[in-house]
Amino acid sequence: MDAFENLLYGFEIALQPEALLFVLIGVVAGTVIGMLPGLGPISALALMIPITYGMDPAIGIILMAGVYYGAIFGGSTSSILLNAPGVAGTVATSFDGYPLAKQGKAGKALAIAAYSSFIGGTVSIVGLMFIAPLLGRVAVSFGPSEYFALMVFGLTAVVSLSEKSLIKGLIAAVFGVMVSLMGMDLQTGTARYTFGNINLLDGIDFLIVALGVFALGEVFVLLKKRSGAAKQNSLGSLKLTKQEVREIAPPIGRSSILGFFTGVLPGAGATIGSFLGYTMEKNIAKDGNTFGKGNIKGVAAPEAANNAASGGSFVPLLTLGVPGSGTTAVLLGALLVMGITPGPLMLEDRPDVFWGVIASMYIGNIFLLILNLPLIPLISKILNVPRAMLLSLIIVFCMIGVYGLSFNPFDLMLVLIFGLIGFAMRMYNFPAAPLILAMILGAIMEENMRRALQISSGDWMIFVDKPISLTLLIMAALSLLIPLVIRVIKFINRKKA
Amino acid sequence: MRHLCKRFIYAAGVSGMSFALLTACGEPPDDPTEENNNEAEAESNADGNQSNDTNEVASDWEPENDVDYIAPADAGGGWDTLIRTTAQVIDEEDLAPVNFAPQNIPGSGGAIGWAEVAGHAGEPQPLFAASPPIILVPLTETSQYDHTDFTPVANLITDYSIVLVQPDSEFESVVDVFEAIEEDPQSVSVGGGSAAGSMDHISMAGAAAEFGVNAADVNYVPFSGGGEAMTNLLGGHVDVVITGVGESTGQVESGELRPIAYSSEEPIEVLADAGAETFIEQGIDYTFDIWRGIMGPPDMPQEAVQYYENMYADMMETSTWEGQVENLGWINNYQNSEEFSEFLDEQFELFEDVLTEIGLVE
Amino acid sequence: MDTLKRFRPNQIISVILFLFSIFYIVLAYQIPGYALPRPVDADLFPKVLGFSMVILSIALFFERDRPVDKESESETEDHLSHETEEKEEKRRETFWEKAETQIVVTAVAIAAYIFLLERAGFVLTTLVFVYGMTWFYGYKGHLANIIVASIIGFGFYFLLTRGLGVYLPPGLLPF
Missing domain, CATH: 3.40.190.10 (Periplasmic binding protein-like II)
Incomplete structure (x- = not known):
């Protein structure tokens, strides 16, 4: 059977009324879950496990795929409207989405998010379908040293995210890595910076920091500036001009592909994908300096990337049987309970599951788009809530969201602390994006650096001996040097002129 | 973990299909930090009622309240799978008059969940899933509680x-x-x-x-x-x-x-x-x-231990269980409370020896 | 004027950061070494980070702020908020209406919310918090406020615990 025939077979399964119903339930449920602060795809999927007990495995995983997609999309809504990312993967969306909402272009931002997600998702499904088996091989070529290099490359984005002051950006980044190192060290079990507090042993959840620094910090900033969350009653137009379409099309395309490959790498996933997409576009764009101030490309890129990455993360799961992310690990658990062992044999043993999932992803994506576009005006009604009430509601939603993560009041205190830190950072012009980026990448970088050195028995050459990690390190160096060189050239030119 | 149910139902409600899913999610609420019986009783009529009369138990003791059934880790892992699978089998086969309500208390390789259970000394519940880390984690000094602080109920499976x-x-x-x-x-x-x-x-x-x-x-x-x-x-x-x-x-x-x-x-x-x-x-x-079993709080009442070890023995006889064991690739390895307890002490010695040899424990 | 204003906080922050990084480094040296030799142990990264922070904080102290006016004008956010500010009625603020007071009160209120959540229960704390803060931020529609606060408090609680079997702390209320 070739891919096309397979896909037809998949559609046969995915178009059964039962499958359609569950795709629909899945994307809707996922979207709503994703909108709620603190709940992301992992929580959404974990919740699905008991529901899928006893279900036909093909239908069960179709439901889960729908939820996964929906949750990632849903997170973008609160990122854009409230600066409160519901899912880690949409933090980057808030960088430009929220400024757009503030300018009264919430509708446009949400529509762009919906279109970009759709395209990103579709690209990743096509990728999943045609090159999944090949990619599985590529994915395993990423070992600790390669990951280390990838994270170094990712961290160079700190420079371009630093906006006004490089020093302040770097301080934020260093602080982010510091936060990410708190808790028990996986390599040795040593507790670091836990101050003897058992609540800190597992470190600080990424979402606590994101909600604190972004959502709660924003509440404080709004109080300080005496302004509302966004222009009242201003959804703005949903329509995109031809000019705008032309503007965002290339970023969506690039970020979809980048996102997909990031997702394929075990351990990278939607969050990193969205950050890489964002920084790539910021670096490429001629108007890169307007990123962070409401550039539509700054919404399109991370949204396309994170949806593509979530599709990509199915590759190692379905082809190798190893989960590439926390989310797919939960999915793997669910599949095992249903009596399916994902892996290279799955394509032969259970083609209905494999192709059913792929076909249902197409359908789920279309559902997402047609469901969410008409819903945008409804969702945006939240902006009509009086400022005073909206502020207190944002606070309570942050609290409920984090309480639901761990049932631990200690974590709520952490949100408050990070809210105040976020506020101070904004007041004194420290950029928040490098902190978040460094927090995600820093811990992974350290872990893999130490793993690699453990393997090589302390020989640092392991990072340059391997072609992929060497390439990535060179790219990292270039991305630091090129802007510098350009600046020097400009400087010389100006002197000449 | 079950707190997540709400989000889904909320969501499903939006799409007008909540009825289909309410049953799946309608387990009673659990208090992850303290026992709350009123709550549990009020809720148990949601879906746990049919199981009242079909029990055969050796002792006269029976659980009165829904059992808090803890996986001291995130969803998806080994403990979680054990807890969810056994809860499901117990429910399907009507092995207990009450619900076994799974919940996740993640953190510190289990230590946060253990600390929670240790706070219920002398009570018949909560029960939780245990495996070698309950011996290893305390040995490397990241938990103040070790296996001797808890009551072994039954060893179930091994890998x-x-x-x-x-x-x-x-x-x-x-x-x-x-x-x-x-x-x-x-x-x-x-x-x-x-x-x-x-x-x-x-x-x-x-x-x-x-x-x-x-x-x-x-x-x-x-x-x-x-x-x-x-x-x-x-x-x-x-x-x-x-x-x-x-x-x-x-x-x-x-x-x-x-x-x-x-x-x-x-x-x-x-x-x-x-x-x-x-x-x-x-x-x-x-x-x-790599054994996996069920343990309870310190100084659990003897009759409760007896009740549960028998219940698990019955559970492992059922075909529903057999089916799950096959799917998950588990190997049955039942031990009752006493055998389990001895086994744990042996394991402790073995691990201590190895860790000493590696140089991690002095 | 502006430059001067901004210059000082930078220096104060740099001193705070410097002290913080010294504290961080001291703690880094207290991270116990692993019993087995590791090529890179748990303390290397923290030490590197700590010293980087020292260097950065010193650099921040001497960093010359670029001229401010150009940037803040190009920054939409500032621009917007200025507009809103101007639009707002210019009347004398009472003590409680000052931004600083509002921020402190909000932080304290959140801390109180967290403290009371598991003691007084979700419904009471949430209801009081939403109503109280909304009123405090200047919304005077009491009826609408009470309705919203009740919907959030009771609605969430009953939907979650009763309908869906989800735990939220009940606290003082008898249900």
């Missing part, structure tokens, strides 16, 4: 360690691996799915010590899960991986990775077919159980 290499690896047996380590410890990297000093590391180091290699010479590289470790073996980043038999089924069956040793006492057919021998068959007198 074994398996040593894997790439199909074209030069290592034909685990003896080859140990000999290579003996010659040059740096030359062989052994990946595993848990932190240094925890399960996978101990298992490999223990075998090495039994073979006669210095246990500290095993160059153990910790990954965050057996899956990640196996990916790294597939990519050739490490030379050998040690993980659980259950986790490796997919890779072994497809022939992508080659097993060279496993830690059970008796040979296992599937693995023997794949060309692997037990440690014992290779002349290394060593077994390692």
Whole structure:
């Protein structure tokens, strides 16, 4: 059977009324879950496990795929409207989405998010379908040293995210890595910076920091500036001009592909994908300096990337049987309970599951788009809530969201602390994006650096001996040097002129 | 974890389909921090009522309230799977007059969940899933409670360690691996799915010590899960991986990775077919159980212990359980409270020896 | 003027950061070494980070702020908020209406919310918090406020615990 025939077979399964119903339930449920602060795809999927007990495995995983997609999309809504990312993967969306909402272009931002997600998702499904088996091989070529290099490359984005002051950006980044190192060290079990507090042993959840620094910090900033969350009653137009379409099309395309490959790498996933997409576009764009101030490309890129990455993360799961992310690990658990062992044999043993999932992803994506576009005006009604009430509601939603993560009041205190830190950072012009980026990448970088050195028995050459990690390190160096060189050239030119 | 149900139902409600799912989610609320019986009783009529009269129990004691049933970890892991699967079987087979309400209390490799259970001394619940970490984590001093603080209820299943290499690896047996380590410890990297000093590391180091290699010479590289470790073996980043038999089924069956040793006492057919021998068959007198059982709070009432150990014994006789065991690749290994307790003490000594040998415990 | 204003906080922050990084480094040196030799132990990264922070904080002390006016004008956010500010009625603020007071009160109120959540229960705390803060931020529609606060408090609680079997702390209320 070739891919096309397979896909037809998949559609046969995915178009059964039962499958359609569950795709629909899945994307809707996922979207709503994703909108709620603190709940992301992992929580959404974990919740699905008991529901899928006893279900036909093909239908069960179709439901889960729908939820996964929906949750990632849903997170973008609160990122854009409230600066409160519901899912880690949409933090980057808030960088430009929220400024757009503030300018009264919430509708446009949400529509762009919906279109970009759709395209990103579709690209990743096509990728999943045609090159999944090949990619599985590529994915395993990423070992600790390669990951280390990838994270170094990712961290160079700190420079371009630093906006006004490089020093302040770097301080934020260093602080982010510091936060990410708190808790028990996986390599040795040593507790670091836990101050003897058992609540800190597992470190600080990424979402606590994101909600604190972004959502709660924003509440404080709004109080300080005496302004509302966004222009009242201003959804703005949903329509995109031809000019705008032309503007965002290339970023969506690039970020979809980048996102997909990031997702394929075990351990990278939607969050990193969205950050890489964002920084790539910021670096490429001629108007890169307007990123962070409401550039539509700054919404399109991370949204396309994170949806593509979530599709990509199915590759190692379905082809190798190893989960590439926390989310797919939960999915793997669910599949095992249903009596399916994902892996290279799955394509032969259970083609209905494999192709059913792929076909249902197409359908789920279309559902997402047609469901969410008409819903945008409804969702945006939240902006009509009086400022005073909206502020207190944002606070309570942050609290409920984090309480639901761990049932631990200690974590709520952490949100408050990070809210105040976020506020101070904004007041004194420290950029928040490098902190978040460094927090995600820093811990992974350290872990893999130490793993690699453990393997090589302390020989640092392991990072340059391997072609992929060497390439990535060179790219990292270039991305630091090129802007510098350009600046020097400009400087010389100006002197000449 | 079950708090998540709300989000889904909320969501499903939006799409007007909540009725179909309410039953799936309509378990009673649990208080993750303290017991709350009113709440539980008020809720148990949601879906747990039909099971009242079909029990046969040895003692007259029966649980009155829904049982808080804890996986001291995130959703998706080994403890979580055990808790959810047993809860489901107990419910489907009407083995108890009340609900077993699974909940996750993640954190600190289990220590946060254990601390929670330890606060219920003398009570008949909560029950929680336990496995070697309850011995290992306290040994490496990250939990103030150890296995002696809790009441063993029943040991249920076991898994074994398996040593894997790439199909074209030069290592034909685990003896080859140990000999290579003996010659040059740096030359062989052994990946595993848990932190240094925890399960996978101990298992490999223990075998090495039994073979006669210095246990500290095993160059153990910790990954965050057996899956990640196996990916790294597939990519050739490490030379050998040690993980659980259950986790490796997919890779072994497809022939992508080659097993060279496993830690059970008796040979296992599937693995023997794949060309692997037990440690014992290779002349290394060593077994390692990745057991999973159920434990309760300190000083649990004797009659409650009796009730539950019988209930689990009954559970393991059911066909529903058999089906799940097969799907999940588990191996039944029932021990009642007393046997389990002795077994735990033996395990403690074994682990302490190995950890001392590696140099992690003085 | 502006430059001067901004210059000082930078220096104060740099001193705070410097002290913080010294504290961080001291703690880094107290991270126990692992019993087995590791090529890179748990303390290396923290030490590197700590010293980087020292260097960065010193650099921040001497960093010359670029001229401010150009940037803040190009920054939409500032621009917007200025507009809103101007639009707002210019009357004398009472003590409680000052931004600083509002921020402190909000932080304290959140801390109180967290403290009371598991003691007084979800419904009471949430109801009081939403109503109280909304009123405090200047919304005077009491009826609408009470309705919204009740919907959030009771609605969430009953939907979650009763309908869906989800735990939220009940606290003082008898249900």
